Amino acid sequence: MSERRMRDLAARICHLVLRILLPAQGRPRRTVQPACVAAPEPLPVPVTVRRRPTPAREELHRFAEQQIQRAIEQRRLQHERRFALGEAVAGRDHPYSYPGAPFPYAAFVSSPPHQHPR
Template identity: 40%
Template sequence: MRDVIARALSWVLSLFSPHRPGRHSVEFLAARTPKPADRDPWAEPWPTPTPDHVRALYTPLRGEDVALARPYVLAETTVQLRALTRERRRAAALAAMGMDYPYTYEGAPFPRTAFVTGVSV
């Protein structure tokens, strides 16, 4: 009921008051929109000098500077990592089933023989 009364009152007041554009009307927005600038601020270069590390980020790479093969990724290392990863996954799967797997690595604090138990209790 309050909504109906408020609408009726605003309609009656709009009849007796001079026309004023609403907040979302084109006239209101056009009056409040700033005028476009005469010049484009991005047309001029930046007034302060750009640091070298920022300039290096946006400088395109030259073909002579980029090696086609990365020197730190060697095929021999990749093959060894695949085998090591396979062994680690096998050890994790067996551990999930409750079985011990004689998994060891270079520099491990325990040898491979620590997993073999010959004594039964």
């Protein structure tokens, strides 16, 4: 086969492959129009729509107050913990206790200072 015929054959094969793989250009082909489909009937809306019960204003106020008090207490405890940590780093005892602690606050107050034996 001559070089020219090989080149023409390769060009035709490339052209055929590209025609198959790439979308068509030019005027769109006429396709069969789909038949008109009627929209389904909308579902009837109930006449009485039940509203979701919402909490009363007093309940919301009470809930907000509880959240505020809880946040204040958490902030106070965090401040006390940081202060106790600073005291511990400085080598001083700080009477720090918390709910559920294995020792009460009074254990710090009534204990005499610890002395090392010599």
